[in-house]
Amino acid sequence: MIKLAIDMGSSMTKIYRADTNSGIVLAEPSCVAVVTGEQIKAIGKEAKSLIGKTAEFTSIVYPVYEGEIVNMRLAEAMLKEFLSRIDVKASALRRAQVLFSVPCGISEKALADYVALTEECGLRKVWFVEQPYLTALGAGAIISDTDPVFCLDIGGGVSNAAVISEDGIIAGISMNVGGNNMDANIISRIASNSELLVGALTAEKIKNEICSLSPSALGSVVAEGSSTKTCQPAAVPVQAADLTECLRVYINKVVEYAIEVLRTLPAEVAATVNRNGVLLSGGVMKIPYVPQYIGSMLGMRYRMSEEPQFSTVLGGGVLLRDKVLLNKFAKNRAE
Ligand SMILES: Nc1ncnc2c1ncn2[C@@H]1O[C@H](COP(=O)(O)OP(=O)(O)OP(=O)(O)O)[C@@H](O)[C@H]1O
Ligand SMILES: [Mg+2]
Known part of the structure; x- marks a missing residue:
């Protein structure tokens, strides 16, 4: 049975295959080049390489913006194309188990858009999991009831700060900064x-x-x-x-929001977070001294995910291999 974890990030779509040892099978810019608002000219890497170089009738569209699907037609075309690039037959895809990362605190409407998108792409068995769970798991954290994890992800379009336990998201925020x-x-x-x-x-x-x-x-x-x-x-x-x-102005903004999240924590959770520190992920963490700076602004220890840009999708792989945890964290029941 094919198992795929998909993270349609604002900047990059990542796909991880969990049923084989293939690991990350796709990492492509989440964009589409469109001619006169209609005809698709290129998708992914090819589309990104055209940014700023096209004539005025071609535009580059990011159909997933700040975690939400803003252009359903192009999101569909993009996802279908990416799925065709990972070398899995359409018939096998229909039976595949697929996990999607969605932003922390996603609205019902935005989640319904993801459901429509996956149905349109012929995916039948789909789970949606809020990003902080995945990022934490992908970074090797163990999520328990007694040891909440504080994670902070800064991507291309969105940053997520959340404190999570096995019981759920204790406090979290998704902000349009990246x-x-x-x-x-x-x-x-x-x-x-x-x-x-x-x-x-x-x-x-x-x-x-x-x-x-x-x-x-x-x-x-x-x-x-x-x-x-x-x-x-x-x-x-x-x-x-x-x-x-x-860079610093935006990092400061994210830290400000993260501190707001920390302020709402019950005392015992705050104590654990203080002891364990923050788990950092997202592509922006690759910029030198960003993790150190965030750690010092928060006044706590930090731990960096080994592959900051891929933590989310790697965490999807971890969950796909653990049915109990998957059913616990997923926003829906796929079976
Ligand atoms: N060395 C690097 N390689 C790739 N991206 C990097 C690097 N350093 C910084 N970045 C930046 O990280 C961001 C992309 O990070 P990431 O892939 O985590 O975002 P995303 O998941 O696509 O978006 P989001 O989570 O906001 O929806 C981009 O702004 C990119 O320029
Ligand atoms: Mg991301």
Whole structure:
């Protein structure tokens, strides 16, 4: 029986296969290139590589935005395409057990959209599990009644902070803050500091390659784009130290929300969290010194998931192998 865990993140869709030793079988940007709002030109990697390079009648759409399905037609096309890329026959997919990650505290309406999406893609046996459970399991945490886990995930579009126990989510929040905000901020900062307009892909690359929250960030890169003065192609050197603030403002925001979550905890849970610290995940944690900075802002120990960007989908794999826990944490009954 095929078992798949799927995390349709705002930036990247990840698929993990749990019935074989294949592990992560797909990691592709969650986007679609569309011509004149209708015809699909490319999906995933191919679509992302077109960002900022297409003529005006082609647009790049992220059908899952901030954890919710915002464009059903394109989400369907994207998921169908990704499923076709993992080398599983359509007939086997109909019988497969599939687990989907959904944002913490997802609304009934948003969950109904996921149900409609999976039905449309021919998936029959589907579980939906809130992301913090998966992230914690994927990072190797043991979720029990007596030892609640505090996890914090910063992805491309969403951040989730939650304290969970086997009994459920004790306190949690999903906020629309993530790496995308940092990329946009980098674009404005380079434009105002260096009179250079860079594209979204370039900004993301700069963030991931040289940015750091270290007080002595040393990296630099030559950024290419167009001059905001002459509109001509141009290149200027950019220093990591000048961009630190572009990241820090959003990390501070996430920490602020996380502290709000901590403030609502019953005293005994607060004591456990204080003792165990925070479990960090999400692609943004790969940026140097982000985990250390968050730990110091929260004033607690931190533990970083080994594969921060894949924790959620890996946790889906863990749950698919543990029926009891799966039925406990899933928002629905698939059988
Ligand atoms: N070294 C890196 N490699 C890949 N992504 C990175 C790296 N460093 C930072 N990132 C950033 O991490 C973010 C993507 O993280 P992740 O895959 O966890 O998000 P997601 O699950 O797709 O989105 P979300 O959870 O917000 O719905 C992007 O903003 C990306 O630029
Ligand atoms: Mg994510």
